[in-house]
Amino acid sequence: MKLFLATAIAALCLGSAWAEPTATGDLGLVIERATGSVLLIDQSERAALARIEGLGDLSHASLVYSPDERFAYVFGRDGGLTKVDIVTRTISKRVMQSGNAIGGAISDDGQLVAVSNYEPGGVRVFDADTLEMVADLPTGSKTIGLVDAPGRRFVFTLWDAGETWIADFSGPSPKVTKIKDIGTNPYDALITSNGRTYIAGLFGQDGLTALDLWDETPVPQHILPNYGRGKQEMPVYKMPHLEGWALADGEFVLPAVGHHEVLWVDAADLNETGRTQTHGQPVFAMARPDGRHVWVNFAHPLNDTIQVIDTQSKEIIHELKPGPAVLHMEFTPRGHQVWVSVRDLDKVIVYDTRTFEKIGEIDAASPSGIFFTARAHKTGL
Amino acid sequence: MKLFLATAIAALCLGSAWAEPTATGDLGLVIERATGSVLLIDQSERAALARIEGLGDLSHASLVYSPDERFAYVFGRDGGLTKVDIVTRTISKRVMQSGNAIGGAISDDGQLVAVSNYEPGGVRVFDADTLEMVADLPTGSKTIGLVDAPGRRFVFTLWDAGETWIADFSGPSPKVTKIKDIGTNPYDALITSNGRTYIAGLFGQDGLTALDLWDETPVPQHILPNYGRGKQEMPVYKMPHLEGWALADGEFVLPAVGHHEVLWVDAADLNETGRTQTHGQPVFAMARPDGRHVWVNFAHPLNDTIQVIDTQSKEIIHELKPGPAVLHMEFTPRGHQVWVSVRDLDKVIVYDTRTFEKIGEIDAASPSGIFFTARAHKTGL
8 A cells, every 4th residue: 555655646746737536426528619628527516627728629529438437538520539537637648530520439348439530431449548540440421420339339320321330349350230221311310328229310301210239130210200300391400419319207308300399209119109399499308317307408599598398297397598509408417406508608507407496607618518427337428 | 736736745645545546437345244344446457456444244234425436335234334435445434323224325416325224213314424413214113225316315114114204305304205005014125217116025915015206195006916925935045135126128127036036027017027937036136237138146055156138038048157155246337247246255256248258356355245336326226
């Protein structure tokens, strides 16, 4: 024990970075999109702890965490992949891995980080420790909807070709299964939290496409034929985020495309069970972790509002006006609070999810995505 | 930043405890029942990091974690409540809060720790920071099945009186709702992972009792009338652990009482849907986090074996013999490994959950419960 302590003190005295004993279970990062920085936040203290800068273009950025909740892998729009150490509060490594990227994922064992690219189209896979590239999977297409699946697998979809690929890294070399007929111009996808069902949203046609990844040879199932812009061809201000889909009490909730409503879908047979009219075009429909309520935010120009829907009555039970440009909502893992980024107010606002009272706020520069470290322990986030 | 660093170094130079920068997301503790100690383990390294001693009688112990995954609250059989700091690897605080205790829980906001006591019968609630008692709820009965529920609530059940109490700590003083007619001698209970359904197992009669905590006034629902020892009155070597219940693909799995089988139960209507014959009397039936497989261990004298059941076919697809007295199994949060305590081998053995290969082992003194820090982010664990 004494030897360890000596090493620790030596490390501290030599290093210039933060190094107090730290537990990382209640920390998180906020993407500051305009300044290429991330803000380290502390859930329990309702405070910002540090700002880490130099991450490039974060205009449509997301991130995933290592299993120990120490490192965040931040996926920038400009193809930058940045490994942030939230314990020392520094950039640990950074590579420019493509010209234009759209999200990433981390394998279930935490050893591989994958990034989905528009240009050049495909997926590149990196060693989570060193950020050295271990596999390049060109697709000849803009590539979207990249998620991790159990068993060291990644699943992603080709915008141009309408194919979904399953890349299995459990063996000595990656094995890729290609599934055709996903539909016209899939633009985003999600995987259910158990890692079983992969669902792609389609820009070029109504409906969605589901794959059962437990099948030996998954077959595309076209579901919800009435999901989409429909015959009226409503103007769509923003395609909804499919990762915002919520599962509550045996039903999915989906933000509609173009229309001012959310759809309810039976989780077992994937049929539509109802619709709830909303304030605007929904962007995220997020279930509180207990599934009792769903919180919904909206596209421009109605994006100053959040509505809360009860999953039993399917009625709106509360409305909040946090401020201009509500971009994201993140629940604490056990659901007692929700943290909301209000971009044009330069604030992250914290609400009690039962009383709906505002219980804190944090200054942040043009905040967008909020990511708590608890995501490290979940599939498909 | 410099000020923080100086403080950190000063703290280190003064302190005698471990204080290297630490991330806590992939750590865990193993109860060493015979020696009153806990072993700090590292999931990613598949190694033991430290042993923390002096926790009293841990013969039927369990623990919960603070939201930041720094502190473990260990509930000893002798009424000891010990707060262990896994960052500094020391006992932070310890109180003897009763003469005989059986488990505890932590509120969703992490501020309250509750302990369930046999003697004196009731629940005591402590400030998670100081371990000072903030509420004493005597029940006049041995008290079991204590769980946390969303909204700063605790739910627990009275062995003698057959009542379930819901204690709501969201207001200035605790509000207790008492529900009668739970059944004869409830011996354990669970809450579903969304915090909605509380189910009590009954020692004194067949069947179980469910409560829907989303109801304003929950009404006991007697379910599974054929669950129990039945007419043959089989000898029961060990009542199954109800927290071992698993949810997989829309069904619960239950270890039978006395019989060599597990039961499948429809999660929506709580009716029995099938049974699978097993090697022995099951103790824990744990779903792998993706719900595809269920791992089952068994009561003495058949407790050297684990069986793995496929949730699609409901058939046993694999059997392992880890060694004498397999007491507990804990999956990594995303399910790629399972850690198994083999008491009489003085080992914790790590298996790959897909290949079933043994991929590591760790020395531990009479290990029983294994608890990864990811539990901090879950309801009812």
